[in-house]
Amino acid sequence: xxxxxxxxxxxxxxxxxxxxxxxxxxxxxxxxxxxxxxxxxxxxxxxxxxxxxxxxxxxxxxxxxxxxxxxxxxxxxxxxxxxxxxxxxxxxxxxxxxxxxxxxxxxxxxxxxxxxxxxxxxxxxxxxxxxxxxxxxxxxxxxxxxxxxxxxxxxxxxxxx
Amino acid sequence: xxxxxxxxxxxxxxxxxxxxxxxxxxxxxxxxxxxxxxxxxxxxxxxxxxxxxxxxxxxxxxxxxxxxxxxxxxxxxxxxxxxxxxxxxxxxxxxxxxxxxxxxxxxxxxxxxxxxxxxxxxxxxxxxxxxxxxxxxxxxxxxxxxxxxxxxxxxxxxxxxxxxxxxxxxxxxxxxxxxxxxxxxxxxxxxxxxxxxxxxxxxxxxxxxxxxxxxxxxxxxxxxxxxxxxxxxxxxxxxxxxxxxxxxxxxxxxxxxxxxxxxxxxxxxxxxxxxxxxxxxxxxxxxxxxxxxxxxxxxxxxxxxxxxxxxxxxxxxxxxxxxxxxxxxxxxxxxxxxxxxxxxxxxxxxxxxxxxxxxxxxxxxxxxxxxxxxxxxxxxxxxxxxxxxxxxxxxxxxxxxxxxxxxxxxxxxxxxxxxxxxxxxxxxxxxxxxxxxxxxxxxxxxxxxxxxxxxxxxxxxxxxxxxxxxxxxxxxxxxxxxxxxxxxxxxxxxxxxxxxxxxxxxxxxxxxxxxxxxx
Numbered sequence: 026x027x028x029x030x031x032x033x034x035x036x037x038x039x040x041x042x043x044x045x046x047x048x049x050x051x052x053x054x055x056x057x058x059x060x061x062x063x064x065x066x067x068x069x070x071x072x073x074x075x076x077x078x079x080x081x082x083x084x085x086x087x088x089x090x091x092x093x094x095x096x097x098x099x100x101x102x103x104x105x106x107x108x109x110x111x112x113x114x115x116x117x118x119x120x121x122x123x124x125x126x127x128x129x130x131x132x133x134x135x136x137x138x139x140x141x142x143x144x145x146x147x148x149x150x151x152x153x154x155x156x157x158x159x160x161x162x163x164x165x166x167x168x169x170x171x172x173x174x175x176x177x178x179x180x181x182x183x184x185x186x
Numbered sequence: 187x188x189x190x191x192x193x194x195x196x197x198x199x200x201x202x203x204x205x206x207x208x209x210x211x212x213x214x215x216x217x218x219x220x221x222x223x224x225x226x227x228x229x230x231x232x233x234x235x236x237x238x239x240x241x242x243x244x245x246x247x248x249x250x251x252x253x254x255x256x257x258x259x260x261x262x263x264x265x266x267x268x269x270x271x272x273x274x275x276x277x278x279x280x281x282x283x284x285x286x287x288x289x290x291x292x293x294x295x296x297x298x299x300x301x302x303x304x305x306x307x308x309x310x311x312x313x314x315x316x317x318x319x320x321x322x323x324x325x326x327x328x329x330x331x332x333x334x335x336x337x338x339x340x341x342x343x344x345x346x347x348x349x350x351x352x353x354x355x356x357x358x359x360x361x362x363x364x365x366x367x368x369x370x371x372x373x374x375x376x377x378x379x380x381x382x383x384x385x386x387x388x389x390x391x392x393x394x395x396x397x398x399x400x401x402x403x404x405x406x407x408x409x410x411x412x413x414x415x416x417x418x419x420x421x422x423x424x425x426x427x428x429x430x431x432x433x434x435x436x437x438x439x440x441x442x443x444x445x446x447x448x449x450x451x452x453x454x455x456x457x458x459x460x461x462x463x464x465x466x467x468x469x470x471x472x473x474x475x476x477x478x479x480x481x482x483x484x485x486x487x488x489x490x491x492x493x494x495x496x497x498x499x500x501x502x503x504x505x506x507x508x509x510x511x512x513x514x515x516x517x518x519x520x521x522x523x524x525x526x527x528x529x530x531x532x533x534x535x536x537x538x539x540x541x542x543x544x545x546x547x548x549x550x551x552x553x554x555x556x557x558x559x560x561x562x563x564x565x566x567x568x569x570x571x572x573x574x575x576x577x578x579x580x581x582x583x584x585x586x587x588x589x590x591x592x593x594x595x596x597x598x599x600x601x602x603x604x605x606x607x608x609x610x611x612x613x614x615x616x617x618x619x620x621x622x623x624x625x626x627x628x629x630x631x632x633x634x635x636x637x638x639x640x641x642x643x644x645x646x647x648x649x650x651x652x653x654x655x656x657x658x659x660x661x662x663x664x665x666x667x668x669x670x671x672x673x674x675x676x677x678x679x680x681x682x683x684x685x686x687x688x689x690x691x692x693x694x695x696x697x698x699x700x701x702x703x704x705x
Contacts, residue, residue, distance in 0.1 A: 095209065102206035110199065117195035118252035 028081040037079035052152030056145040066155025073160045094157040101154025193237040194249035194272045205314035212307035227293035234286035238279040246275045246701040267389040273327025276687035281324035281451045288444040289317040295662025296437030315342035320445045329378045330388045340367040347434040359429035366426045373413035377406045391702035410456045417449035421481035428500035436557020440550030462695040474515025482508030482625040490632045495556045513538030513607045530613040535689040537606030544599045551588035551666035558655040573645035577652040584663045593630035599673035
């Protein structure tokens with residue numbers, strides 16, 4: 026994949042970060058508005074797709090750090106299951122920080138914890154996981170279309186002992 | 187808090203945590219990853235065992251995910267079972283225990299078997315996800331949840347079957363399996379959607395209570411039966427089975443065998459529990475019986491001519507599934523006639539369920555032993571092997587146990603379950619028993635062939651330097667061997683404690699419904 030023209034590259038420079046911010050917005054408000062963790066994460070992952078299309082694959086692969094995306098996936102998943110485990114004295118996946126209607130009306134519950142409790146927090150966990158996972162998928166799909174260049178045959182040595 | 191009441195959630199949550207924590211533990215190197223692999227599998231096995239014991243002691247257990255009670259009670263007092271829940275009766279707990287045993291044995295075996303391959307942290311993650319999918323399928327009491335778990339198990343299987351991605355055959359097998367599972371998953375999704383559209387329920391017990399036998403319900407039954415028969419490997423839809431069993435790493439194959447049994451569990455759950463009261467006089471039992479006969483006969487005739495050890499055993503899986511389908515078909519045909527049920531139906535169900543667990547154990551052991559042969563010799567071609575008994579004594583003995591069990595040689599556990607099936611299906615028609623007996627003879631023939639060509643005979647020069655499989659792999663095989671020998675030595679204990687409660691739960695549709703709707 027070759028880099029596109031300077032117009033496209035400048036456009037990408039301007040808009041790519043906005044996609045991340047927009048994706049984060051969709052993730053964070055996922056419990057209240059249409060969208061959510063998966064959709065927001067997919068929007069965040071378009072960041073990498075933008076760069077891949079505008080700057081070309083070779084340039085991109087020299088930039089990206091796969092370990093970063095892998096750690097995003099791991100962190101998101103652990104956060105998700107951790108929140109599920111924290112519901113335990115009642116039941117698995119129990120919404121232990123949800124704010125009841127009465128408490129919200131009394132005005133005492135506004136602040137850092139979203140009214141939907143773990144649903145919003147799990148949305149964020151899913152968003153992080155999907156952003157990392159889909160970015161990795163984009164990278165691997167790009168690598169896959171030129172596998173013969175990037176992955177030499179015969180690296181798997183477990184078969185011949 | 188009382189941990190024992192959370193066992194149903196823990197048995198699924200723990201391997202799920204293991205799957206998600208594997209990337210983290212892999213940073214700590216090989217030792218930590220392997221420790222996690224074995225420890226989580228062992229703890230899952232212990233939890234599954236405790237769960238099974240609790241169910242036997244206290245009866246059906248309900249567990250609600252993320253809520254305090256099953257139902258949403260309206261101000262008018264009308265309760266509506268909306269929440270996702272696990273309903274564990276003796277049958278579910280029995281299936282869960284089987285899955286956990288296979289998962290533990292496969293994990294022990296894979297430690298050294300997979301040594302030397304790259305990407306093992308992904309392998310471990312996918313392995314746990316496959317375990318989670320199979321456990322969830324056997325424990326859940328919610329139709330859509332069942333679909334979700336079947337998808338988790340399928341997607342994990344695609345990756346695991348194609349794990350040796352440098353071999354084109356593995357990719358092909360995985361692709362075949364992917365097509366087939368996706369078709370069956372979509373059929374299940376359409377069926378679940380239709381149920382939801384018609385009855386507004388996804389809870390299995392509530393559906394079972396409400397279901398009638400209108401045209402839509404017949405369509406739903408047809409979709410579910412064909413999809414799940416596809417997943418469990420009944421004859422015309424079984425072409426994925428030999429491929430994916432042969433090409434996946436052996437530690438995975440033994441778990442895949444159990445996953446196909448869980449699909450069979452789903453099939454009988456649908457037919458006995460969901461449609462139990464309304465499916466009488468229908469031809470569903472005869473579909474089971476005919477599918478079973480075809481699977482038995484064609485599976486074994488295909489197996490006899492194979493020359494590749496894992497493919498041969500893979501074709502036997504089709505014929506073994508046939509036995510269970512036959513038994514469950516006969517049981518289903520007798521379900522609405524108390525006299526027939528007492529006469530032969532219940533025996534057939536006991537035989538089918540006992541054969542299910544026996545099959546999971548000895549087929550798992552056979553695949554692990556075949557994997558050990560592949561590990562030692564580097565080939566799966568039977569014609570090239572020979573005289574390995576001197577070099578690999580443990581593998582030989584364990585393979586012999588499993589081969590005797592699958593061929594139904596007395597006193598092994600396979601004989602007990604096959605005898606239960608023969609004597610009960612004979613009452614319906616003698617031909618059924620005759621086909622089952624012929625299949626058993628051909629099974630014996632093909633395992634004599636494997637044992638003779640691979641283990642006996644003069645030692646070949648090229649295998650002079652072959653050594654016994656490493657300790658971890660032998661331990662993994664011994665887990666299965668231990669269970670088989672246990673079932674063999676104590677068949678009546680096994681039947682009265684493990685099989686009979688499960689068979690009773692299978693025919694007790696009212697109990698399954700009542701546990702949820704009239705607690």
